[in-house]
Amino acid sequence: MVSEKKFPMTAAGKAKLEEELEHLKTVKRVEVVERIKIARSYGDLSENSEYDSAKEDQAFVEGKISSIEGMIRNAVIITEDELNTDEVQLGKTVTFREIPDGDKETYTIVGSAEANPLEGMISNDSPIAKALIGRKKDEKVRIQTPGGEMSVEILEIK
The missing domain is CATH 1.10.287.180 (Transcription elongation factor, GreA/GreB, N-terminal domain)
Known part of the structure; x- marks a missing residue:
């Protein structure tokens, strides 16, 4: 089956x-x-x-x-009990700053069924979420998106 x-x-x-x-x-x-x-x-x-x-x-x-x-x-x-408090994962809200221009963005990483980018909720299957999951605060991450590569620094994880 x-x-x-x-x-x-x-x-x-x-x-x-x-x-x-x-x-x-x-x-x-x-x-x-x-x-x-x-x-x-x-x-x-x-x-x-x-x-x-x-x-x-x-x-x-x-x-x-x-x-x-x-x-x-x-x-x-996904319950709060299952969430690691210091790394990006499903159910967490992450704020990052684009390098070098400094634009800040905040997203909550959710499952594909809940995703709504206009409300700041991105799918765990999206390129941004895939690159951020497992990373920690202050880490610099390179993200390959359909629009090209971007580099970000993780500022906050909640």
């Missing part, structure tokens, strides 16, 4: 996924089914763009539901 991918995440991240799943099942799914009913009432389905659009939305919603259910089923909750 093939083992399913594990999704490391915080308890808050799992709760957020469960909330999104509930919304998809109780609100979005119902909305799409209603759109399909209305589109069917327009007659000939072979030339009914409303029906086609609603069916595409239904497939998207069902796919998203299935995906989130898999993430929740295979969630591995």
Whole structure:
């Protein structure tokens, strides 16, 4: 039997996924089914763009539901007790400064299911997180990103 991918995440991240799943099942799914009913009432389905659009939305919603259910089923909750306090790892927030120009950036390293770079949460699978994991405060790290190489100094780990 093939083992399913594990999704490391915080308890808050799992709760957020469960909330999104509930919304998809109780609100979005119902909305799409209603759109399909209305589109069917327009007659000939072979030339009914409303029906086609609603069916595409239904497939998207069902796919998203299935995906989130898999993430929740295979969630591995990272607890504070498991976290080493002096090195960068999953669940930690790290602040670093780019060398030499000094731009500071702060990110929390989370599992891919929780990642949202716009909110400062990056996936442990991202190039930045991969380069920082296992490193300590005051270390200088070279990070290979899709945009090129950058060097940083770790300023703080929480």
